[in-house]
Amino acid sequence: MKALRWHGKHDIRYDTVPDPEIEEPRDAIIKMTSCAICGSDLHLFDGFMPGMKSGDIMGHEFMGEVVEVGRGNAALKVGDRVVVPFTIICGDCDQCKRGNFSVCERSNRNKDAADKVFGHTSAGLFGYSHLTGGYPGGQAEYVRIPFADKTHVKIPEGLSDEEVLFLGDIFPTGWQAAVQCDISPDDTVAIWGAGPVGQMAIRSAVLLGAKQVISIDCVPERLAMARAGGAVTIDFKEASVIERLKDLTNGKGPEKCIDAVGMESHATRSVDAMYDRVKQAIMLETDRPHVLREMIYVCRPAGILSVPGVYGGLIDKIPFGASMNKGLTWRMGQTHVNRWTDDLLRRIQEGEIDPSFVITHTVPLEEGPRMYKTFRDKEDGCIKVVLKP
Incomplete structure (x- = not known):
C-alpha cells in the first residue's frame, strides 16, 4: 500500500509500505476513505516532537471502512463505516472507566519510555512518535486499529466523510x-x-x-x-x-x-x-x-x-x-475524544453544526508531502487539508 512517512525534519514522502495485518484479537483493519493533516502533525514536520523514527507513518485524523476484524472484536463487522479517534483506548482501565480516555493506562505499548519522560504514561496515539506507542498513522491506504472494539465512532448512513471526519480530533x-x-x-x-x-x-x-x-x-x-x-x-x-x-x-x-x-x-x-x-x-x-x-x-x-x-x-x-x-x-490535556463524540455526532445530524466548513483543500494522498508545506506556511489560503487515497 501507499502511505506518507516521516524521514526527518521537513521530509515527508509518499512511500510503498507493507499492508497492515491483524495482530491482536481486538484489532480491525480499516480501508481509509479520508484523512487530514492536523496542526499537531506540523510539530513532527518541523522536528519539535521527540521519539520519531525515520519511516514512521504519519497521521491521526482519519476514517474509513472496516475490511477485516479480529476474532475478539464483536463491536465491528466488515463494511462498517467508522471515524477513528486519535487516542487509542482500551475501555477497561481505571482512566477509561472515568472517561479520561487520553490517559488510557493500557494502550501505549511503549509505556516504560513514557513513564520515564512524563512520570506516567499517556494513551497510545496514532502516528505520533514512539513516546505514544509508535503506532502507524492514518495517512495511508489501510490502517491497523488496535483496541478497535472501543477505538472507533460508528457513522450512520446519510452523512458525508467531510461532515464527520473531524470527530476524530479537531x-x-x-x-x-x-x-x-x-x-x-x-x-x-x-x-x-x-x-x-x-x-x-x-x-x-x-x-x-x-x-x-x-x-x-x-x-x-x-x-x-x-x-x-x-x-x-x-x-x-x-x-x-x-x-x-x-x-x-x-x-x-x-x-x-x-x-x-x-x-x-x-x-x-x-x-x-x-x-x-x-x-x-x-x-x-x-x-x-x-x-x-x-x-x-x-x-x-x-x-x-x-x-x-x-x-x-x-x-x-x-x-x-x-x-x-x-x-x-x-x-x-490531549482530548478525551470518545467522551464527546455521541453528543457531537448528534449535533451534526441535527444540523447544529457542519464541521466541513473548515476544509479549504482536498487533494489525493500522493500530494500530501507538498501540502504539508502549504499548510505549514499558510499558503494559498490553506486552513485545513483533506487527503483522499
Whole structure:
C-alpha cells in the first residue's frame, strides 16, 4: 500500500509500505476513505516532537471502512463505516472507566519510555512518535486499529466523510477546550489561534452560550473564517492584543482564555518571543510559550486557562506568580475524544453544526508531502487539508 512517512525534519514522502495485518484479537483493519493533516502533525514536520523514527507513518485524523476484524472484536463487522479517534483506548482501565480516555493506562505499548519522560504514561496515539506507542498513522491506504472494539465512532448512513471526519480530533478538541472553560452567559472567551482547532473552539464557545468570543491570529483567511463563526477578531500584527482585550472587556479582561496554538506560537512585537527563538535554537528550550504568558497576563482574576494546544517538552519564563496570585485555574490535556463524540455526532445530524466548513483543500494522498508545506506556511489560503487515497 501507499502511505506518507516521516524521514526527518521537513521530509515527508509518499512511500510503498507493507499492508497492515491483524495482530491482536481486538484489532480491525480499516480501508481509509479520508484523512487530514492536523496542526499537531506540523510539530513532527518541523522536528519539535521527540521519539520519531525515520519511516514512521504519519497521521491521526482519519476514517474509513472496516475490511477485516479480529476474532475478539464483536463491536465491528466488515463494511462498517467508522471515524477513528486519535487516542487509542482500551475501555477497561481505571482512566477509561472515568472517561479520561487520553490517559488510557493500557494502550501505549511503549509505556516504560513514557513513564520515564512524563512520570506516567499517556494513551497510545496514532502516528505520533514512539513516546505514544509508535503506532502507524492514518495517512495511508489501510490502517491497523488496535483496541478497535472501543477505538472507533460508528457513522450512520446519510452523512458525508467531510461532515464527520473531524470527530476524530479537531472537533472534540475544540469542544473540550470550550467545555473546560465552564462558560457562563456573561463570559468573554478569548481564543489564541484561528487554525482548525481554534475555529472549532470558536463555534463550540458560541454553541455553549458565551456572551462574546474573541479570536486572535494574524492570517486574513483565518480571521475571516473566525468572524463568520461569530467571533470578534484581533490581528496581532496590527494591534496590541493586551490593549484590544482591555477595550473589548471594559478593562476587566476575558474570563476564559483558550490556547489553540501550542508549542510553535508566533509574535511580532514581543521581546519574549525573540528570547524563545534564541533559546530554542541553542536547545535550551523546546517550546515557545508566548501565548501562555499573554493569557496569564490578560485573563481576569479567578478566570480559567484552557490549553488544547500541544506542548512537547520544556518551557521557560512562565509568570506562575501572576497565575497563582490571580487565582487562575488551568485545564489542559490531549482530548478525551470518545467522551464527546455521541453528543457531537448528534449535533451534526441535527444540523447544529457542519464541521466541513473548515476544509479549504482536498487533494489525493500522493500530494500530501507538498501540502504539508502549504499548510505549514499558510499558503494559498490553506486552513485545513483533506487527503483522499
